Amino acid sequence: QKEVEQDPGPLSVPEGAIVSLNCTYSNSAFQYFMWYRQYSRKGPELLMYTYSSGNKEDGRFTAQVDKSSKYISLFIRDSQPSDSATYLCAGSGGTSYGKLTFGQGTILTVHP
């Protein structure tokens, strides 16, 4: 079993939709949770990070962490075609402090 599981999709939504991206993880020591966006043939771009459980909002993006169920989510409101990319979740903490463990990534397409 991978430490971070993520549905690879692909996920296709119309412009303006609310997108929900999800990951589960197995390592109870994880304290930091990150979401990255990766455009084709580019490096990952840090979107948001959260520490421990809770919500964090940044513009159209909201990250949620539920440590009791080991579930992390990213919501994108008013999705735009420019949001079309691969979204990667990652966790870190405990003995893997400073090391990011990534999910497989979810391919998102927002069509006009």
Added chain:
Amino acid sequence: ETGVTQSPTHLIKTRGQQVTLRCSSQSGHNTVSWYQQALGQGPQFIFQYYREEENGRGNFPPRFSGLQFPNYSSELNVNALELDDSALYLCASSSPRGPQETQYFGPGTRLLVL
């Protein structure tokens, strides 16, 4: 502020050869991490360097080695290349003013081993 840069952008090698990839960290960042990303997969942690010392290593064999220089730039060396080493190699840096987990990635070096 200059972001993370990597060179070369693309590289083709044959099995058994050796390769050196280079990374310049973002200004003010003193920690550099290297990741391998196979096609269709998430990045996998190779190792991290802090103050020129290896500061953690993932499940990669010893033929993957690295260096960090006093200016915080870094190299990844891979010896005895295998076909499965074909991947995008990513370098990420993090600032001493924030958690090491907030890592900023470069564009990557795409390595093809034939």
